Amino acid sequence: MRYTICLLLLFTAACSRAPKTANEVVAVRSAAIPPEPGDSAWDDAPEYAAKLIPQDLVEPRLMTPSTPEVRVRSVTNGSEIAFRIEWDDATQSDTPGPARMTDACAIQVPEKLEKDLPEPQMGQEGKRVQVTYWRADWQATVNGRGDTIRDIYPNATVDHYPFESKALEKGSEAEKEMARRYAPARALGNIRSGPRSQPVEDLVANGPGTLSPGPSLGAKGKGVHEKQGWAVVISRKLPEGLSPNQRTHMAFAVWQGAQQESGARKMRSGWVPLLWKGE
Amino acid sequence: MARVYNWQLGREMSYWYPEARPQRQFAAVFDTNKCIACQTCTLACKTTWTSGKGQEYMLWNNVETKPYGSYPLAYDLKLLDMLNGQQWNGGKYEGQTIFESAPAGERVLGWRPEQQDYAYPNVGEDDCAGQVDHGEFLSLPHMNWFFYLARICNHCTYPACLASCPRGSIYKRPEDGIVLVDQGRCRGYQECVRGCPYKKVFFNPMTGTSEKCIACFPKIEQGIQPQCFVNCIGKIRLAGWISPPAKARPENPIDYLVHIRKVALPLFPQFGLEPNVYYIPPIHAPVSFNQQLFGPGAGEAMKTYRNAMNDPDMASLLCLFGSTEMVVSRFRRQGDQAVATDERGSELVRVPLREPIHVRPAADLKNQLVRINCP
Numbered sequence: 001m002r003y004t005i006c007l008l009l010l011f012t013a014a015c016s017r018a019p020k021t022a023n024e025v026v027a028v029r030s031a032a033i034p035p036e037p038g039d040s041a042w043d044d045a046p047e048y049a050a051k052l053i054p055q056d057l058v059e060p061r062l063m064t065p066s067t068p069e070v071r072v073r074s075v076t077n078g079s080e081i082a083f084r085i086e087w088d089d090a091t092q093s094d095t096p097g098p099a100r101m102t103d104a105c106a107i108q109v110p111e112k113l114e115k116d117l118p119e120p121q122m123g124q125e126g127k128r129v130q131v132t133y134w135r136a137d138w139q140a141t142v143n144g145r146g147d148t149i150r151d152i153y154p155n156a157t158v159d160h161y162p163f164e165s166k167a168l169e170k171g172s173e174a175e176k177e178m179a180r181r182y183a184p185a186r187a188l189g190n191i192r193s194g195p196r197s198q199p200v201e202d203l204v205a206n207g208p209g210t211l212s213p214g215p216s217l218g219a220k221g222k223g224v225h226e227k228q229g230w231a232v233v234i235s236r237k238l239p240e241g242l243s244p245n246q247r248t249h250m251a252f253a254v255w256q257g258a259q260q261e262s263g264a265r266k267m268r269s270g271w272v273p274l275l276w277k278g279e
Numbered sequence: 280m281a282r283v284y285n286w287q288l289g290r291e292m293s294y295w296y297p298e299a300r301p302q303r304q305f306a307a308v309f310d311t312n313k314c315i316a317c318q319t320c321t322l323a324c325k326t327t328w329t330s331g332k333g334q335e336y337m338l339w340n341n342v343e344t345k346p347y348g349s350y351p352l353a354y355d356l357k358l359l360d361m362l363n364g365q366q367w368n369g370g371k372y373e374g375q376t377i378f379e380s381a382p383a384g385e386r387v388l389g390w391r392p393e394q395q396d397y398a399y400p401n402v403g404e405d406d407c408a409g410q411v412d413h414g415e416f417l418s419l420p421h422m423n424w425f426f427y428l429a430r431i432c433n434h435c436t437y438p439a440c441l442a443s444c445p446r447g448s449i450y451k452r453p454e455d456g457i458v459l460v461d462q463g464r465c466r467g468y469q470e471c472v473r474g475c476p477y478k479k480v481f482f483n484p485m486t487g488t489s490e491k492c493i494a495c496f497p498k499i500e501q502g503i504q505p506q507c508f509v510n511c512i513g514k515i516r517l518a519g520w521i522s523p524p525a526k527a528r529p530e531n532p533i534d535y536l537v538h539i540r541k542v543a544l545p546l547f548p549q550f551g552l553e554p555n556v557y558y559i560p561p562i563h564a565p566v567s568f569n570q571q572l573f574g575p576g577a578g579e580a581m582k583t584y585r586n587a588m589n590d591p592d593m594a595s596l597l598c599l600f601g602s603t604e605m606v607v608s609r610f611r612r613q614g615d616q617a618v619a620t621d622e623r624g625s626e627l628v629r630v631p632l633r634e635p636i637h638v639r640p641a642a643d644l645k646n647q648l649v650r651i652n653c654p
Contacts, residue, residue: 098481152484163331190462262467
């Protein structure tokens with residue numbers, strides 16, 4: 001009898017540790033969106049393993065497969081939806097530079113709830129997709145990395161920047177204007193690097209090569225790297241028109257910087273059903 | 280891929296987009312024989328355009344000592360190796376370009392320099408080719424040699440950077456053929472860095488975008504030559520406009536040197552980009568080396584240049600290099616003077632083919648002085 005009880009206890013303990021799994025992404029109700037990947041609220045959501053394939057439809061293609069899958073959990077508070085995306089990547093690549101790519105991931109959702117889905121790879125003409133994109137170097141910046149070349153290359157020596165001239169008053173508009181002259185992308189508001197408040201951005205696309213800034217969906221994010229890989233939380237507004245117990249679809253993409261992956265060179269999934277599980 | 284005509288190869292070739300030549304094409308001729316590698320051009324560009332954060336390592340203009348110098352390191356040797364030896368048949372290129380030899384899944388045959396490849400802006404500076412060992416105390420002419428190769432973006436007719444960008448962030452301006460990275464659209468994938476065989480696109484880690492030489496387009500738009508041209512103290516450079524060969528005009532300085540006299544040649548035409556910076560090859564370097572860099576016309580170009588002193592029209596044009604800040608649209612020789620005019624035909628400058636020589640005797644009898652040459 002004692003032996004049977006011990007076995008039963010062991011079995012119960014094993015069951016409680018094993019993640020609940022699902023054959024689709026299931027967003028479960030949570031009072032609040034958990035901002036950290038380690039929050040216990042994620043334990044209530046079942047895990048879905050989305051298989052990834054190399055992007056091999058348009059050039060440049062990814063010819064060597066890397067990340068085989070992402071493990072996904074989802075919660076919603078009724079207005080926002082969040083995903084915790086985990087994948088194996090022992091190398092933390094979060095420093096940009098020549099031939100230095102950074103780790104990244106993205107989720108994709110059709111802009112409209114309709115039966116005929118857009119093409120799974122970046123949508124198509126007339127059928128836009130919404131993309132929420134997270135990047136490791138942005139995370140490092142949000143975590144406090146500074147905005148100087150020495151924050152990336154600690155041994156860098158800089159003789160002089162024109163905008164640090166003694167003739168320019170520190171913090172003055174004239175100084176900022178001079179700095180903008182030598183950072184044309186920043187001057188145009190294309191903040192691909194540098195100070196930012198969130199490590200994610202809202203984008204839209206209607207086909208490969210068309211990715212561009214989209215209307216704000218209130219995207220937020222947080223990524224944490226541990227030994228085995230990344231755990232990233234991405235949250236955004238619920239897809240428009242989605243009701244409890246209704247489905248839409250989503251897709252995933254992952255870039256491993258150490259494998260020189262960026263842009264079109266990525267691992268991606270096809271469309272995966274996403275269910276908002278009703279109360 | 281589309282089929283396009285590349286006159287530098289003497290044949291059609293494959294390219295990612297159909298042929299779309301601009302209304303006119305920015306071009307330049309660099310006379311390598313006059314370059315002293317003072318790097319004034321490099322600094323003129325650096326202070327004007329790349330003094331910002333993340334641009335510290337960038338040299339949109341650089342001068343490298345050939346045969347060893349290269350920036351980034353071995354940019355040329357690496358790709359020549361990847362192309363694995365290709366053949367010319369007279370003026371026709373029978374080998375493969377970087378577009379035609381693109382591996383599966385790629386748009387062009389390319390590679391991406393590592394960070395340390397940018398750490399040696401002129402490795403082998405002033406190093407001669409060949410070893411002297413115990414011989415060759417002084418046997419001429421030039422068994423051992425080097426020369427200086429000044430480089431900017433070639434604003435190619437078929438840019439590999441433009442073809443490589445999967446999101447169309449690079450464009451070639453229809454009004455002047457200048458190739459630019461749209462800083463509002465670039466997402467920093469570095470495909471252009473990988474694709475450009477001349478490695479003249481650079482990734483800026485502080486803006487997260489790629490940047491490149493803009494041919495000083497705000498100056499070009501006003502008819503003024505770029506910074507690296509007007510600051511060149513060796514007067515090796517001339518900016519202007521090149522016509523397709525069938526429309527070459529002898530009064531156009533670039534057409535005259537490139538198409539009519541064929542003394543100025545493209546850099547690595549075999550890559551297939553139809554680059555628009557043309558070089559008068561160094562006349563003291565081996566023909567075989569010049570042919571590898573500048574194509575099969577190098578030997579004839581060297582002969583033509585050597586004879587320039589007996590060739591008054593050619594000499595007059597060479598005298599106009601560095602003689603005016605403005606873009607020279609037309610030139611003519613008037614007796615022993617070279618005359619440069621702008622697009623409207625207004626005279627820009629007039630220079631003598633030979634400066635008058637004044638000899639001052641060492642002994643000044645009038646003032647009872649002996650003149651010496653003071654440094």
